[in-house]
Amino acid sequence: MKETYRNGRTAFLFILPALLLILFIVFLPIVLNLYNSFFRWNSFEAGKTFVGFEYYVRLFKDPVFFTALKNNSLYAIISLICQVGGGIIIAAILEDKLIRRFQPFFRTVFFIPSVISIAVVGLMWQLIYNPEIGLVNGVLNVIGQSEWAHSWLGDSKTAIYAVVAVSQWQYTGYMTMLFLIAMQKIPMEYYEAAMIDGASKINSFFHITLPQIKEMILVGSVITVIGAFKVFDEVYVMTFGGPGRSTEVLGTMLYRSAFRNDEMGYASTIGTIIFIITLTLSLIQMKLGKSGQEVE
Amino acid sequence: MRTKILIVCMLMLALVITGCSSSTSSNENDSDKIVLKFLHKWPQPQYAPYFEEVVKEFESQNPDIKIKMEAIADEPIKDKLRVILGGSEVPDIMFSWSGEFARKFVRADAALDLTPYLEEDAAWKDSFIPASLQPFSSDGKNYGIPLRFNGKFFVYNKEIFDKHGLQAPKTWDEFLEVLDTLKEEGETPLMLGNESPWAAIHYLTGLNQKMVDQEVRMNDYNPRSGEFTDSGYVKAMEMLAELNEKGYFMDNVNSSSHDMVKQMFFAGKGAMFYVELEEFQDVENALKGNWGFFPMPSIADGNGSQNYITGAPDGFIVSSKTKHPKEAVEFLKFLTSKENSLKLVKDIGWPSPIEGATNPDTALKQVAEGVEYMKQAEGMAEWLDTDVHAKVADVYLSNIQLLLDGSKSPEEIIKEVQAVAKQVQSEVE
Numbered sequence: 001m002k003e004t005y006r007n008g009r010t011a012f013l014f015i016l017p018a019l020l021l022i023l024f025i026v027f028l029p030i031v032l033n034l035y036n037s038f039f040r041w042n043s044f045e046a047g048k049t050f051v052g053f054e055y056y057v058r059l060f061k062d063p064v065f066f067t068a069l070k071n072n073s074l075y076a077i078i079s080l081i082c083q084v085g086g087g088i089i090i091a092a093i094l095e096d097k098l099i100r101r102f103q104p105f106f107r108t109v110f111f112i113p114s115v116i117s118i119a120v121v122g123l124m125w126q127l128i129y130n131p132e133i134g135l136v137n138g139v140l141n142v143i144g145q146s147e148w149a150h151s152w153l154g155d156s157k158t159a160i161y162a163v164v165a166v167s168q169w170q171y172t173g174y175m176t177m178l179f180l181i182a183m184q185k186i187p188m189e190y191y192e193a194a195m196i197d198g199a200s201k202i203n204s205f206f207h208i209t210l211p212q213i214k215e216m217i218l219v220g221s222v223i224t225v226i227g228a229f230k231v232f233d234e235v236y237v238m239t240f241g242g243p244g245r246s247t248e249v250l251g252t253m254l255y256r257s258a259f260r261n262d263e264m265g266y267a268s269t270i271g272t273i274i275f276i277i278t279l280t281l282s283l284i285q286m287k288l289g290k291s292g293q294e295v296e
Numbered sequence: 297m298r299t300k301i302l303i304v305c306m307l308m309l310a311l312v313i314t315g316c317s318s319s320t321s322s323n324e325n326d327s328d329k330i331v332l333k334f335l336h337k338w339p340q341p342q343y344a345p346y347f348e349e350v351v352k353e354f355e356s357q358n359p360d361i362k363i364k365m366e367a368i369a370d371e372p373i374k375d376k377l378r379v380i381l382g383g384s385e386v387p388d389i390m391f392s393w394s395g396e397f398a399r400k401f402v403r404a405d406a407a408l409d410l411t412p413y414l415e416e417d418a419a420w421k422d423s424f425i426p427a428s429l430q431p432f433s434s435d436g437k438n439y440g441i442p443l444r445f446n447g448k449f450f451v452y453n454k455e456i457f458d459k460h461g462l463q464a465p466k467t468w469d470e471f472l473e474v475l476d477t478l479k480e481e482g483e484t485p486l487m488l489g490n491e492s493p494w495a496a497i498h499y500l501t502g503l504n505q506k507m508v509d510q511e512v513r514m515n516d517y518n519p520r521s522g523e524f525t526d527s528g529y530v531k532a533m534e535m536l537a538e539l540n541e542k543g544y545f546m547d548n549v550n551s552s553s554h555d556m557v558k559q560m561f562f563a564g565k566g567a568m569f570y571v572e573l574e575e576f577q578d579v580e581n582a583l584k585g586n587w588g589f590f591p592m593p594s595i596a597d598g599n600g601s602q603n604y605i606t607g608a609p610d611g612f613i614v615s616s617k618t619k620h621p622k623e624a625v626e627f628l629k630f631l632t633s634k635e636n637s638l639k640l641v642k643d644i645g646w647p648s649p650i651e652g653a654t655n656p657d658t659a660l661k662q663v664a665e666g667v668e669y670m671k672q673a674e675g676m677a678e679w680l681d682t683d684v685h686a687k688v689a690d691v692y693l694s695n696i697q698l699l700l701d702g703s704k705s706p707e708e709i710i711k712e713v714q715a716v717a718k719q720v721q722s723e724v725e
Binding site: 130255 | 374375378379381382400401403404405406491493547548549550551552686687690694695697698701703704723
């Protein structure tokens, strides 16, 4: 016991610097933000006025808040299906013996979008979506489906889907990379054993690949969902919440309150809510992930 | 192994020290000179050189003053100004729109009262066209100095107008007739780039002013007493929506940017475009005399004065926290001196608020005419998104795109405006 205690002390001292850093850079701002959400203040005025829970009450009565929540949830669901789901499938295809020769080429091609700066991506896609001179409507016209041609970013019904689509284009490749790495760690013997037993490729996928990369699936899902609720750049560059408020997400709502409407307190409230949402979802996901491991 | 760790640690330490020292050394260099931080909103290559030249000239005339200049463009400066003002390195002289936009900084004690400096130098004060100083005042005191005096006018392609035998309309009914004729003949009557919604808001600015009685409107635009219950506000939005419903606007206004549409207009597409005086030089460069202009036509049953022009000055405010108010004002005087104002008009073609600076000798004939219109007008209808409280502006800005694509009615929009105006009333001291 004495020895563990002595080691414990030293161990604690070793992690102290990192712990302090995390405390001041991560936890303290979260607490300060919560504190700030109880006041009315803005960035250029001195002094704060205490308002208690007024902003929280206002937030839950604000129809824009619910639009934003819906948009973020849409983002999360579509990203899970497309980036995580699609990523796994593409990775599995790339790992397949027949395609493996071309893997480096495809890996690069799929990964490139995720390293382009978001501002560039946003501007580029604005052009692509442009109803007069853009690629999407151009292609639709050429293949004879011009009734489908829309003002993608200018129509409040299609705008949010158009923006979500851009994120999928950008990050599916990144997820594919993560899953590829996880899949490459799976020992070949499992697959060989399954082949001897007569399992089809699809069977091996479901019974060997998926269970073996469970941790990576969990990590990928958590990143994707947190990212979906924190999303800001893509929406800001392409639509800034418009037309009207149809593409508003929590991130742009926060930005608008802070830097256009001069309501930092309201922005702090939104920030606290984003934190609570992402924390809850991450905890849920980790719980679900753990329950899988215990079965093994 | 030990030497390796030592070397790595020393390298890291060196990095950290360089990082820290670079921020302090810049202060040491200028401690013997007075440094003024100057922020303006024109980084574009056609405007920036003017400011660089003026700053250089000022520095050579005042060797003990150094000016650190920064330029941030139109859309980003709306956000950055607020953050910069809350930070530690507030610029001494910074750009601001007039009206409520400047007044909120005044209320927050962030802007310096310039009245004493104007009173002290009567010649300087009198050099300004009075209508250009007024929008920068609050409670009878002056807080801003105008650099430009902008008005909004419809410019039309003369060739298209002549082709169909049309003339510049003077009344709204004549305007609708012109639009109808153009549409029948297959032209695009009105160009509009409303991706950034201020473009349509400028239409609404004039419509609100012409439809609603001046006193009522000024009362509503004041954050402390805004109600927006006058039916004129709804009528104004209906008139704007009507232009769209009748197909007078081009397609896809909400996904086209003002700059892109400007290029389309210059390429000959579209008959009319609503622009500011500052853009007249660009129009002349592209259309070379093949154009004319007229102000928003008068509306017969409007309760507001029909002799107002939509427009506003914009310019600079001085930070209340500046350590060198006298030098800052000196620079502003230099910037708005007759000499530099003439240079402004000649080099960039902007309308200057200095009496006599914008005349047919220095400026484009049309710019000089435009400034004359503004001088003769009874008053100015300032941009709606800078003349009301930021939150009310936000409601108008986000909804104007929905008004134009038909998904929200004027009645629904005004209800939201009224609700926010009420909220604002209770929050502003």
